[in-house]
Amino acid sequence: MTDLTHDFLKTIQHFETTLGDPTNEQSEINFVRSVTLDEAQAFPDDYIHYLKDIGYFSYFVPTEMGGKLHELSELLLLCRTLSRRDLTAAIATGQTMLGALPVWLCGDQTQKTLLAEHILQGHLGCLALTEKRHGSNLLASEVSATEHADGYQLNGEKWLINNATQGHTMTILVRKYDHNQRESLAVLLLDKTCIKDFENIEKINTHGIRCADISGIRFRNTQVPKSAIIQTNEPGMYGVLKALQISRILCAGFSLGAFDTCLRLTYDFAKSRTLYQKTVLDMPTVQQGLGRSFAKLLVAEMVSLASSKTLNYAGKSLSVYSASCKYWVPKTTELAIDELKVILGARYYLRDEYQAGMFQKMQRDNAVVSLFDGSSQLNLGLISSQTNAIASKLLDNPCVHPDIAAWFDLNTATSLSTISSAMLSVSNMGQDPVLASFLAITEQRQFDTLDANLQSVLHTLKQHILSWCDTIQTLQHNEQNEPASVVRFAATKQYTQLFATSCCALYxxxxxxHPLLGQSDIAQDLLTVILDDSDLWVPSSALLSTLDTQHQNQSMYSLLALPK
Structure with a gap:
């Protein structure tokens, strides 16, 4: 265990202080500069060099390879810290981590050393999966790697790849053909500085993250060495699927950062704008909207942290939890930002009038998060295919996970000495330690010391989970059992909501x-805003006071108190 107050959070605070106030044009990464780059669709090279200089890239490399990556939650919050300033830079560097994950999980020592050297020098990388003809159907990938005496010959095109041109390295999914023309999907690590006979596909224009290098690559008899292939004892596709389980959680950092900025800008406006002899903040509906957004941001933070710590305590369940996190957090932030723009009014829509138009830029940029590392539909499908087994086990004498207290303790974190493929699985086999632990705790009456109203909310959550299990079991016996059916997808969306609320309950x-969670009013706010979100939901004065305090202190909107 490590003490968050003295280790983990000091790193986050260091970067918060170093990056500075993004509303100040003297800060290296600031709103005015980011919007100017966005208007020009210019890649933020200076931002990337600056992030390398302040040591940001070192958190993409495990400690065993000379970096500082030892806790996934730490990287999640670092990503959030950068994202609330500029999502393009955060996503470009995040794509580097995405490209590195299959290597950290499955690569040999030589490949890890090569990649670590590139990343520690501030070189960008990428993961090249998608092709224009096949989209997210990775099993249909056509880019070929034909084996010959000296290595492999690549042919084909990868499309819609972030950092495909800017990246020095590329981790790529290919259809490999051996000497006997037997085919299989495999993953290669390419050092683009050492190969030739390839063509970069020009930048593709997008509505959000307009500065990003969303492009592609075309191979024409491109020769790569045999050492490029990542050898595994399981199908090569498994390494990609497991890497995505981790990256989907890190994507939540993008949404948390964008949401933080949109809430901050809106709160600033509501406090300073006077109408009819009152500030906008004095209006009850505005307080409701800001309080609801703050509550949802805190729950989204809990879901993200709990999912990131799954790697430490229940890695085999990550296939479901990462997909739940990747669906629920971006979707929740998108809807909440939509509510915030109503409070901001016309200034949300003006390009230059209010904070350089950063709110509108953040909204556009955040919209892309639900698309990559598996779209919302794909992630719902991953969960839906496992809900039958989950429901069955939840109804069959659920038990408390032995490490559940440490898992959901906000004061501690567990360092990972290494990250390996063996820690993960492509299926959770019905195991759901979060919901199972919550159900078991309710049976053991472990929260009888809590406020009576709070206990009532927790018992309501229990009934919702059991009702969901009954629904899933009923669906197994009719024609709507197809995982992609409308009814099953609706039930799967409900599962992500129950997962989010259960994470909140366990925290x-x-x-x-805890200074916030220990207050019954705030705890009820956080649970009910997800469990029973309606137009009649009203935030407590304690929650609004906490929002105001964190805003005045210019601290990250968070359950984690950052040391100064």
């Missing part, structure tokens, strides 16, 4: 002395 149960 409340295991952090009774």
């Amino acid at each position: 409340v149960i295991f952090n009774p002395s």
Whole structure:
């Protein structure tokens, strides 16, 4: 265990202080500069060099390879810290981590050393999966790697790849043909500085992250060495699927950062704008909207942190939890930002009038998060295919996970000495330690010391989970059992909501002395805003006071108190 207050959070605060106030044009990464780059669709080279100089790239490399990556939650919050300033830079560097994950999970020592050297020098990388003809159907990939005496010959085109041109390295999914023309999907690590006979596809224009290098690559009899292939004892596709389980959680950092900025800009406006002898903040509906957004941001943070810590405590369940996190967090932030723009009014729509038009830029940029590393539909499909087994096990004498208290303790984190493919699985086999632990705790009456109203909310959550299990079991016996059916997808969306609320509940149960979660009013706000979100939901004065305090302190909107 490591003490978050003295280790983990100090790193986050260091970067917060170093990056500075993004509304100040003297800060290296600032809103005015970011919007100017966005208007010109110019790649933020200076931002990338600056991030390398302040050591940001070192957190993409495991400690065993000379970097500082030892806790996934730390990287998640670092990503959030950068994202609230500029999503293009955050996503470009995040794509480097995405390209590195299959290597950290499955690569040999030589490949890891090569990649670590590139990343520590601030070189960008990427993961090349998609092709124009096949989209997210990775099993249909056509880019070929034909084996010959000296290595492999690549042919074909990868499309819609972030950093495909800017990246020095590329981790790529190919259809490999051996000497006997037997084919299989495999993953290669390419050092683009050492190969030739390839063509970069020009930048593709997008509505959001307009500065990003969204492009592609075309191979024509491109020769690569045999050492490029990442050898595994399981199908090559498994390494990609497992890498995506981790990257989907890190994507939540993008949405948390964008949401933080949109809420901050809106709160600033509501406090300063006067109408009819009152500030906009004095209006009850505005307080409701800001309080609801703050509550949802805190729950989204809990879902992201709990999912990131799954790697430490229940890696085999990551196939479901990462997909749930990747669907629920971006979707929740998108809807909440839509509500915030109503409060901001016309200034949301003006390009130059209010904070350089950063709110509108953040909204556009954040919209892309739900698309990559598996779209919302794809992630719902991944969960839906496993809900039958999950429901069955939840109804069959669920038990408390042995490490559940440590998992959901906000005061501690567990360092990972290494990240390996063996820690993960492509299926959770019905195991759901989060919901199972919550159900078991309710049976054991472990939260009887909590406020009576809060206990009532937790018992309501229990009934919602059991009702969901009954629904899934009923669906197994009719024609709507197809995982991609409308009814099953609706039930899967409900599961992600139950997962989010259960994460919140467990954080409340295991952090009774927390300055926020230890307050019954705030705990109820966080649970009910997800469990029963309606137009009649009203934030407590305690929640609004916390929002105001964190805003005045210019701290990250968070359950984690950053040391100054």
